[in-house]
Amino acid sequence: MDLQSIKKDFFVFRNGIVADTLRKAGMPHKVIFGLQIPQIAAIAKDLTPSSELAEALWNDSEVRESRILATYLFPVDETSLEKATWLLGSVRTPEESDMLAFRLLKRLPFASEILKEAEKDPEIPEYAVASLRNHLS
Known part of the structure; x- marks a missing residue:
């Protein structure tokens, strides 16, 4: 799965209320989909750990969910x-x-x-x- 497909999954699970709350709390990311950890874990279960994919997600530093998902994939x-x-x-x-x-x-x-x-x-x-x-x- 590539970064674009993963972001489509983020979009499916997006939660505007959570995203707004996180933004108001001062999260520095430009993009916050509002996924909760169990939702990110569910996406991770469908992926194979890979340094290449994990690094691509980690380097996508302006997207909160990318950074968190990367921690599952290293x-x-x-x-x-x-x-x-x-x-x-x-x-x-x-x-x-x-x-x-x-x-x-x-x-x-x-x-x-x-x-x-x-x-x-x-x-x-x-x-x-x-x-x-x-x-x-």
Whole structure:
């Protein structure tokens, strides 16, 4: 499935009330479809984890649902320490950091190393470090 097909799925599940609420709460994304996590998880179930697709979704940083769906699709066995640390440093919201820590980072064999690197890096948002710390406890 490609990015356009995935966005059609987002459109099918869109929820204007949730989207407006998230915008008013200060979400930085230009496009918010208003999907809830179970709906994003349902879309993820129909997709095969793939670094290429996950990176395309993650790089679609102006779409909230793309970023969250990406956290379901990064293959654990293809994610390096450097890539994981970069992902953590590139989160834009606490929601993204929670989903990234829960869906990917805590499953990596070097998760505690990511935390150590993140705690030393002033460029990584504190809420992202806290999310990972909480998911590793």
